[in-house]
Amino acid sequence: MPNSQIQKLKQIIEESDNIVFFGGAGVSTESGIPDFRSTDGLYHQQYDYPPETILSHTFYRRKPEEFFRFYRDKMLALDAKPNAAHLKLAQWEKEGKLKAVITQNIDGLHQAAGSKKVLELHGSVLRNYCEKCHKFYDAHYILNSKGVPRCECGGPIKPDVVLYEEGLDMQTMQEAISFISQADVLIIGGTSLVVYPAAGLIDYYRGSKLVLVNKTPTARDSVADLVVAGSIGEIFGSL
Secondary structure (H helix, E strand, O other): OOHHHHHHHHHHHHOOOOEEEEEOHHHHHOOOOOOOOOOOHHHHHHOOOOHHHHOEHHHHHHOHHHHHHHHHHHHOOOOOOOOHHHHHHHHHHHOOOEEEEEEOOOOOHHHHHOOOOEEEOOEEEEEEEEOOOOOEEOHHHHHHOOOOOEOOOOOEEEEEEOOEOOOOOHHHHHHHHHHHHHOOEEEEEOOOOOOOOHHHHHHHOOOOOEEEEEOOOOOOHHHOOEEEEOOHHHHHHOO
16 A cells, blocks of 8 residues: 555545545445355355345245345344444545445445435345335344244335345436536445446546545556555545
8 A cells, every 4th residue: 555645545635525435345344244245165054055146136035034044144234333434434525525425335334424425326234124015124123033024014024225136226326327427536445346237337437536445456447547455444544
């Protein structure tokens, strides 16, 4: 993490009041939330299917008990706390520099850190609705339920998260496109930019200050104006 990159980033942020941040799983892993794509040996002993299969709409319909066993076990990290990256973004918004956070994460940590304008492309584990009467339930209700969580009306409760095979919310996408296309600075952090359609949002950016912050190289490093390699929490914490 060369100091010159940090200084450049600092300058870009100091000079702008129209920043948009687009973040992925790497922002949350530093709060101790595992990226379910990186499966370990233990994982394969516990589940008969890969996470992408379990977290699909088809699987949710066909094997809801197995879906919720995985979901409670792996997706509900309700004790996680915002890290330095979440806190810095909330601070920039308060200072009038940051216009929006667009996130692929579903953990609600940006809001917990104090961010107000958060566009959740993949939904949130904190919101759950009865599929029959649409009554709202929080994440603790899901965590403490057994089998398939049920509403008091008897209907099944579904988390408000976008599963594989499900489309993204078009209104959220349109708003994200609007913020990105009007941004002066676009900072992308904690994502390798491989999950579409979210990764395609970068194509709407018209400005000349595209910043990529990630531990490993991304598919778009060659088109970025500044690439800062390293832990996003440490990098943002030092700004």
